[in-house]
Amino acid sequence: MENRRTEISDLGEFGLIDRISQNFTSLNKETQLGIGDDAAVLNSLGGCTVVTTDMLLEGVHFDLSFTPLQHLGYKAVAVNISDVAAMNAIPKHITVNLGLSNRFSVEAVDEFYKGVKAACEDYNVDLIGGDTTSSISGLIISVTAMGIVGQDKVVKRSGAKDKDVICVTGDLGAAFIGLQVLEREKQVFIANPDMQPQLDKYDYIVQRQLKPAARTGVIHEFAELNIVPSSMIDVSDGLASELLHLSKQSGVGMRIYEDKLPIDKQTYDTAVELGLDPTTAALNGGEDYELLFTVSMEDMEKLKKHSDIHFIGYVQSSDKGNIMATKGGNEVEVTAQGWSHFKKK
Amino acid sequence: MENRRTEISDLGEFGLIDRISQNFTSLNKETQLGIGDDAAVLNSLGGCTVVTTDMLLEGVHFDLSFTPLQHLGYKAVAVNISDVAAMNAIPKHITVNLGLSNRFSVEAVDEFYKGVKAACEDYNVDLIGGDTTSSISGLIISVTAMGIVGQDKVVKRSGAKDKDVICVTGDLGAAFIGLQVLEREKQVFIANPDMQPQLDKYDYIVQRQLKPAARTGVIHEFAELNIVPSSMIDVSDGLASELLHLSKQSGVGMRIYEDKLPIDKQTYDTAVELGLDPTTAALNGGEDYELLFTVSMEDMEKLKKHSDIHFIGYVQSSDKGNIMATKGGNEVEVTAQGWSHFKKK
Structure with missing residues (x-):
């Protein structure tokens, strides 16, 4: 060319x-x-x-x-x-x-x-x-x-109700781990400009970082199934940050399960390779552009067979707070450690 | 404070x-x-x-x-x-x-x-x-x-017709001359930081540069008078540039008269003080945010008594080109020398 x-x-x-x-x-x-x-x-x-x-x-x-x-x-x-x-x-x-x-x-x-x-x-x-x-x-x-x-x-952030099911599309943490790989390869390239980056085995997570997809297909499916989520937000700053938005604006608590978080194998393996915790990447990585939403138990039944929608927990009363039940059987508070571009000095 | x-x-x-x-x-x-x-x-x-x-x-x-x-x-x-x-x-x-x-x-x-x-x-x-x-x-x-x-x-740039009257609201060139004053005062200040800028006598033109007004009032008046201009554009890059947009998109020529261009006295006097040509400022200064539009002869009658709408010329067939009749009795081609932020090297 x-x-x-x-x-x-x-x-x-x-x-x-x-x-x-x-x-x-x-x-x-x-x-x-x-x-x-x-x-x-x-x-x-x-x-x-x-x-x-x-x-x-x-x-x-x-x-x-x-x-x-x-x-x-x-x-x-x-x-x-x-x-x-x-x-x-x-x-x-x-x-x-x-x-x-x-x-x-x-x-x-x-x-x-x-x-x-x-x-x-x-x-x-x-x-x-x-x-x-x-x-x-x-x-x-x-x-x-x-x-x-x-x-x-219209679905706002403010309609989540006690006992609604919390759902997320696709998988989480990939874009963040993809970014870590790209930044590592950049440092390698700066040190050795003759080396070609080896990105083949990271194709999915790199793609998730560089060319994310918006989940418009799910919106059409909601219409077909006659489902209106009670609240919804897209995952740009990280699952934890978005959960807290829904919680705050709906006046409810959220309970999620670590073992339900959808994490792609490539994301998981690469996180481990890089010495990062896959769950932290899923919670706080951001840039996933998946949809996080809550639906009634009834609507959840209609979504049960959907291969790309995952049930990660449920809405609870606000006094119970925002909690993640870990794989180890503990309960931890969900806090936003999301990406902040306004850096503290 | x-x-x-x-x-x-x-x-x-x-x-x-x-x-x-x-x-x-x-x-x-x-x-x-x-x-x-x-x-x-x-x-x-x-x-x-x-x-x-x-x-x-x-x-x-x-x-x-x-x-x-x-x-x-x-x-x-x-x-x-x-x-x-x-x-x-x-x-x-x-x-x-x-x-x-x-x-x-x-x-x-x-x-x-x-x-x-x-x-x-x-x-x-x-x-x-x-x-x-x-x-x-x-x-x-x-x-x-x-x-x-x-x-x-809806009024586009593309509807001007032969024999329509060309109108412009308010006055032209003030924002550009105001900018020249501000830039001069800045240079004075850089040279002598203790000097206070003397802007009182330039209040109108400085205001036109720093806090321009949009002409929404005229849009309401058009509705009241049941007028729909045949073409319209706002003057951001300069009258000449905008006239050429209307000309090109409507497939017509434009004939304007230098002595009809509305120029405020403060603009005129300050241009002269700065050694600039007031007509050039009106034609090419830009940032006036006045409305330039064309109306039929019939609609022009309804606007005749409007104190802030000025008739500056008329539309002609495209083969006659875009012409300004000067105060001195000459005819010059209207060309855009408008402000270009993509500087040629």
Whole structure:
């Protein structure tokens, strides 16, 4: 592949916008007018519109030395889609703002938007606008996502009830352990630039870190099964932190079981290899983008045969607190040791 | 006033979100759920929803050495509201993402959000969400704004027709000349830190730069007068650049008259004082956030008595090009020399 480098200044802002927008065509009938005017225009969506937004900064949220731009574009969309899904809504539209230092060429922007486009296609959402500007330092990404949900189907963090079952999709801790592997390989590479990283045996956990998936499929399944969870949140900061959000906003306690936490074998083995505790990775790793939700006992029956939904505990009264029953038969309090990007001095 | 400094890390991300959100209460009935869940929830808005987004970066779009944080918060909202207005829509909701380096205290964030809140109140919009994160370098602001407009009232850039009248609200060039004054005073201050800046006689133009207003009032007046402009855009990059957008997207030419350009006396006098051409400032200065629009001759009659809408020319066929008739009786081509933040090397 020819390694071309076109300066963004050669296209100018409007040229760059034209280049980006010509790759995107509308997938949703609600999208009346996309990129190219002062604002996008969406037809009346019916029901409720949900809106969420997230910012990803180079050096804080991602490290371009091991993150391909295409994956980053995908991830920036997926993490917002995940928030839309966590309201029980179907994602429809996104806007993407980019700040670019002059380190980035037009080809680099193309790579990023290839990932954005792949995510738009996977989740059936339309890119309807954005702002592209120069930045003094590195890459800045800000995404807003919108979706729709029936008025009576909105699921907040605040509806969990005593005796509800606590469920989580997929598996936990993989993205965190994947990040540890990537950072270890980076250090090896810095020490020995001729060595190629050995990532084959870590393919799943590395993928979970670099290209996480949003759980929109489960939202469609809820609709088909006529299930409305009593509360829901997506796992971005770590299971423990999210459990505490549901607990606080619902005014209830949570009881989970360590031996019920879904941990993939590759996650488990690699954690052990790295001298880390797999349970801690599952509880506090974060960036899983799985859905954590509570359902009534009745609705749980409908989900029993679902291969990718795991029952990890149940809701209890708030005076009983937030507790994990360990494999060793102890009870420990669930505390958030989640990732904090505002570092204490 | 006591000059307190609380570190953001002392509150943590969630503490900071709580602090911000407790100052905002919903103004719009459409706002079913604001800050505090995975996403905001808006009730069915009826008609069309318009969505726009913008990113403002320290060192590229603003200079904190002469920009009070409160004004910056106001401006970040107003420039997005202006884009909503440019679609002939009524603004309803905004989200605000902030990236903050450890230079910024909780009190600084409070100042910024005071400005956000003032703008929310002035334009009757609700802050419904956002993301707050640490940044490695300086202040990063990303705002998304949403509004509503009737299906048949959407005004794009593409509807201008031959013989329509070209109108602009307010006055032009003030924000640009205000910026020149601020930058001059900054240089004076760097050379002589004991000197206080003398800004009294520049109050209007400095205000136009630091705290621009969005023209939502005109949108309400259009509705009252039953006027739908044939095309509209807000003046962010400069009149010339915006005229060319309307021209290109409508497939028409534009003819404007230099002596019709609305320029405030303070703008004019200060431009002359600084050795700048007032007409160039009006054409290419940018950041005016006035509305540039075209209306039929018939609709123009209804606007004739409006003290703050100025007729600056008319639409012509595309083969006649984009022309300004100068005060001296010449005809010059309108070209965009607008501000480009992607600098050529």
